[in-house]
Amino acid sequence: MTTEAAVCEVEVKYRVPDLAALEAALVAGGVVLSAPVVQDDQAYARVGWEYGQSKIGVPFARLRTERGRHLLTVKTPVVNEQSCVEHETEVADREQMHAAIEQMGFYPTVRIRKTRRMAMLGLMSLCVDEVDGLGAFLEIERIVPPGEAGERVQAELDRFAVTLGVPLQRTRDTYDSLIRAAQVATI
Structure with missing residues (x-):
């Protein structure tokens, strides 16, 4: 039996106050974004974990539907919330996978709906996201050993983000944490 080594997804994330300026900077840099796709994500945490606790070393699950495909992703933050060991696979039935995730000791936390446009630039994946209830974001990711x-x-x-020359506000939080904070703020 062979096993593949886990991959680590490392990212930085920014709020984008001026989406048009970001789009213009990307075009000027020769970056061509993909057509927009809608991603519907359900985030899960292990029973016993709550927002406000550290995420380091704790596995989290995500069930995503995009273009009729369902993907299960499990991420475990290593150094911080945006540097994670990641495993991902396609699943046939979202509802059955949801039930299985709960049976494995996870509970649903928040739903994240966003429209994503992507581009590759060298080893970097650039994602321009418009997240329901939060606004526009830029994620820059790399997969590393x-x-x-x-x-x-x-x-x-x-450093690359700074070279774009547009106003960006870095956040060290993940979308689920940002959505949770927005929900708590409206209560």
């Missing part, structure tokens, strides 16, 4: 310093990669990605 286990053991590569996530914080060093994040610093490189951040």
